[in-house]
Amino acid sequence: MVLLMAALGAALFIFGGASRAADGNFPIYFEASKLVVKAETLNRTVYLPVREIIEFMGLPYTDSLALETLTIRSGNSRLVVTKNSGLISLNDQIIFLPSPILRQNDRWLAPLDFLTQGLTRMTGTAFRYRSGTSRIFAGAVQAPELVMIAQSLGPITRLTIRCAVAVEVKLQRDDQNSRAILALDHAPLDPLRERLDHKDRLVRSISFDDADGSPKIVIDHTNQVADIRLSSTDGNRIFFVDLLRKGETIPEAPAPAETPTTSSKVDSTQTARKVRVIVIDPGHGGMDTGAKNAMVLEKDLTLSLARKLRSALQIRLGATVLLTRDSDVAMDNEARSAVANNNQANLFVSLHAGYSANKFDSSSSVYVMKENFGEGFAPATVSPDRLFLPWYLGYRLHRPAGARAAKILQDGLSKSISGSHFAIRTAPLAVLSSASMPSLLLEVGNLNNSENAATLIDFEFQNRLVGAIADAIRIFSETEQASTN
């Protein structure tokens, strides 16, 4: 019963999400043109008007009221759809659609699958749809990828937009509605995420919108925003949108010109970098809350830090950064290190928050795997370079590199976070034991110390901490590169 309810809940969630994403206008991008149709959500399924689409494509059709069928022709092919039926007939072959075709007020409405399965097979024009989005690409349309990252950088909030091709961006401000619109001159674009889950003192929401066929990014900001600045780099492929808080003097804001230079430097060395894929593991999750404090749970703190670290590393290193979990879910330790192993990560960083019986303690630790852990338990005949090893010995080969990374991180954190003590320790850690790449675990603060916990949840402190970790990883990446050259 509980399982059934959970499944029902999950289904509602998924379909609910899909319907939200597709309400209203729905652009269909063809090679040289585009059609914006009005989508309707019925029974939690997104429906598109059939006749508008086939008329736009120039396909002849017969609408038979008496038979309640619609017959579409293309060359020698014939597609017949019937009212209230999920079965469509293509050249007398039956195709099953998960949702029925509807006819309402003289309009034929078809689910998205009608395009991706029916029209694609009949016309040879492939309709591509990614679930959760509200656009369809038809035929050989190229949609460059668009990545948006938002982060709080002290007094400013920075939105970084990276596009696979050069685009022109125009900033329009609508201060009455506390809204800024960035119009992009390239259509179509394929955003990695429709909506950013970033919220801070300056930004309420950031979302991609191309409901009218022209892509734009809408920033809903608070009334604390004084100025919005737009700058670009890398031949108009990367844009920085800086939102400045009221009362901040403009010269104090970090100059956007500074980041582009490092960013372009990063891009030139990116291909030669040793650390290309980084996996960050936010400790605990789901039922496993980790250490607790009245203000924060360890699982939430680690996820928030991991997301910030992902943005920082993507910008500073241009590296591929993956999280073992990006939501509040439980995972076992083996699954976490498997994410790093399966993605051939060059570095694995597990984030945790500490807890000490001593309420006054506020020290942090950087952990590497305990030296020679588990080696006494391998069979005596084992040679160090044999092919098959027990799973928990996966750490052995890269432990020295992990220890180097830990030392760099300790130095970086001790410099940036003054007044805090960071010790390097070794432990038989389950999450690191089977990671076959340089790996470390950072445990910050003491959640039993309420003053320390208050510092840990402060966004500015988190940004400083994440910045120091990202810098240390950049230095590690450079030193590893130098040592292999």
Added chain:
Amino acid sequence: MPRHIKIGLVVLVIGFGVSFGFFVDVVGRVRSMVNQRETEENPFTPPAQPLYEPTDPPLSVKIFFPAASGDALLTTEEQTIFKSTDVANRAKQILQKLLEGPHSGKLYPSLPDATKLQDLFVSEHEIAFIDFSSTISVNHQGGVLNEMATIYSIVDSLTYNLPEIKQVKILIGGTEKETLAGHCLLLLPFEMDLTMTDVMPPEEGTAALSAQPSTKP
């Protein structure tokens, strides 16, 4: 009534009686098994055996507890147990001291509230198998260092004081668990590690000690 029918009826009655008796017996056995089923809340408890004899001499031991100050994670407190002939009984006495907590205000208890020692035995390979109640995991406050303190207070207290124990394998709720509070791997037995303590290795200590000055906190 013909004779063969009489004999048949008698055999039938006897057979019925035997099978009924067998059935009743089986039911009784099942019932007794159900009533005596071992659960974690109601574990099988053999008649209590004293952990030491009145004639056993006292033995001074060092019990490891988390330190309130200083660089070392664990420090020791001198306590007294009785030198029983069975090493498992000595180990149980040490763990009882650990469960009772430190006497000094400068030390913290290392085991979570309501933790119970369910069983302990020492194998011929000098490995102590300790089974704690699941409260050691459920009531644990978390944190890597805190978990290390819990585990190594147990491991070091046993291996430091009892040379007959070289390794310690921790079980929770009667089964093997991957970790205690999500961090430290429990699948392999632990050996003595004094790098996080302020204690020098015992003179007759034969446990493998890896000298790692850089990892000393």
